[in-house]
Amino acid sequence: MTAALISRGKGRRAAAALGAVSLGLLTLSACQQPTSLATVTVGSTTVKAEVTPGCDGNGKVLDKQALQDCITKKGTETITVHPGEKVGVGVDPKVAKAGWFVIGGQPIMRAPSTETYRTFDADDLFKQTNPQTGQTGYLDEVTLMVAQVGPGQGPTAIWHFNLKNKD
16 A cells, blocks of 8 residues: 555656656747857957847848848947957858858958858958048948848848947
């Protein structure tokens, strides 16, 4: 009789444990996966950001309105850059596989990269050319945009970082 009570108690504990594990898995499956991170490094300082809210097409090219809205956004992370420094930009491997590019005061890259990390001259990121006069100037602040390339024409996701030029 005692053996029957012990095994019944073990069965209840096992059922409770199985129920807890099932509930945990159900809860985890309902969570959204985090978006990919992009990083910007200057010297020994690194900042990371997720895709800017409203600038994630979930694998599809951002529509025209979303793209226009994203271009005007600022980053939540700020990093200070001195003239002549190198600025490193890194992306998750799945972003690199799709291809990505960087835009500072003007487009920086001629073609999308499939590498996970690239470095750029700070001066190039702050440079801005007037399209009407052709004169080049340098900005005090720039929103650095990292854009994942889509399967069609245009980006599928954009990350934003604020760079401050420290003279």
